[in-house]
Amino acid sequence: MAPQKKSKKTKRKPKDASKSNASSEPKPSESKASEVDWWYAFWRKNSDSGAAIPSDEDEAFKYFFRVSKKTFDYICSLVREDLVSRPPSGLINIEGRLLSVEKQVAIAMRRLASGESQVSVGAAFGVGQSTVSQVTWRFIESMEERARHHLNWPDSDRMEQIKTNLETTFRLPNCCGAIDATHIIMTLPAVESSDDWCDQESNYSMFLQVIVDHELRFLDIVTGWPGSMTISRLIKCSGFYKLCESGERLNGSVKLSSEGAEIREFIIGDTAYPLLSWLMTPFEGKGLSVSMTNFNEKHKAVRFLAGRALSQLKGSWRILHKVMWRPDKHKLPSIILVCCLLHNIIIDNGDELRADVILSDHHDAGYKEQSCQQMDSAGQTMRENLSKHLQSLEVHHFG
Secondary structure (H helix, E strand, C coil): CCCHHHHHHHHHCCCCCCCCCCCCCCCCCCCHHHHHHHHHHHHHHHCCCCCCCCCCHHHHHHHHHCCCHHHHHHHHHHHHHHHHHCCCCCCECCCCCECCHHHHHHHHHHHHHHCCCHHHHHHHHCCCHHHHHHHHHHHHHHHHHHCHHHCCCCCHHHHHHHHHHHHHHHCCCCEEEEEEEEEEEECCCCCCCCCCCECCCCCEEEEEEEEECCCCCEEEEEEEEECCCCHHHHHHCCHHHHHHHCCCCCCCCCEECCCCCEECCEEECCCCCCEECCEECCCCCCCCCHHHHHHHHHHHHHHHHHHHHHHHHHHHCHHHCCCECCCCCCCHHHHHHHHHHHHHHHHHCCCCCCHHHCCCCCCCCCCCCCCCCCECHHHHHHHHHHHHHHHHHHHHHHC
């Protein structure tokens, strides 16, 4: 278990991120020709590096960088001011020219998307390992600041849209999303290795916990905590838990079930989470009633959204799926956050999440399912009300 002093890492948590920075307008400092040149040079050099690379130019672009050219241009507009105003030393390519903002963004996004080594990514762009390292970290720092507005808890109007969609699809009134967690596996130098970071499967890992909506958008994330923690303890260490317990989150209007019982706002989680008034877990045990089984089916369908979002995240940004080689544990939460921001930007811009990159197995393959036995009475009452509501709808539908 991580000692309490580890909480200093939570300063990088994006919970309740309220910073919304207006995106920087593109500056005419880079010629259009150079913007195009880097892509065609890269495409020519790497077009035969894998059998799955599409022959269509636009599809090939999305293959390498996970986003359309339009979304890529938007990302460049976010970070342009930072990458132009503070050029580091050494960012000169082999032709003696300063790297364009577009090429810097491409290098960083390719590093995140492929998870390949800095040497391999550098070779694909004709730059050195140190350049890839500098460029990637500068991009992450800028995105962490400039793109934070893409990860905020929804306002009341947006939350009503989410609840309406989830109720229409899954018949669960006042459901605000689903929660899940995954391990980001890493190696650590021997001098840094400790039981704090060694998880139940004997891997060194860092947790990422997410709450997602019906479109797989991340509404809240928590990261920076050691994978040795239990998921039930992870959520209790989060700001989201504290806000819910104090009535400052999931505090929207109460709805009435088909039988007149009160149903407050809530999210869906698996058996690793405690059953709370605002966090619904499935019924467990044998001999479940019809209403309990029906509730579990709907519950599982909503919970699948969070699992799919994490499989999409790790599949798109492979740096999170591959074993992270000796990461700076203080910087790793920023890398995780920026990958989550990129995931949301794709959705927010109307771009498509690439279905062909999603992980084929579970996002936390190799980890046993955890079980938390904690239940509070208000949570039990809420779950009973929901199961009876669903059963009533079934009877009415088939009656």
